[in-house]
Amino acid sequence: MRIGHGQICGNCEVGHWNLRRCGGCGHIRYCSKECQKAHWGAHRTACKVNAELMQKAAEQGLDYNDQAKAIEKWIDRFMGLLIGAAVHVLDL
Ligand SMILES: [Zn+2]
Ligand SMILES: [Zn+2]
Incomplete structure (x- = not known):
């Protein structure tokens, strides 16, 4: 069965x-109580971190997703630089 665009439960990993x-934190989803x-x-620690991040983002007037995207962008750039440096060092 195809899951399609449904989301996956954080515990049983079944799509719903x-x-x-x-x-x-509102960050992870479950199919049932x-x-x-x-x-x-397992989630308690991550939940606290997520909730803190969301609160910080809210304080700065940022949407959590915007912040996540900004971090992703930064990682992309960093990885690009890293690969560029490796190519330079290894003289590829
Ligand atoms: Zn579940
Ligand atoms: Zn949580």
Whole structure:
């Protein structure tokens, strides 16, 4: 069965169309309360970090997704520089 554009539960990793967001960070999604509970032990630390990041982003008037995109862009640029440097050093 194709999952299509559904999202994947953070615990059982099964694709669903309607997932509930984590009440703490809203970043991860679960198919059921049971999955949310079962995953909490593993997610607790990340949840706190996510929630803090979101709060910081909100304080700066940034959307969390905007911040994530900015970080992605930065990594892209950094990797580009790194590869460029490696090519230079290795004289490829
Ligand atoms: Zn699940
Ligand atoms: Zn969370």
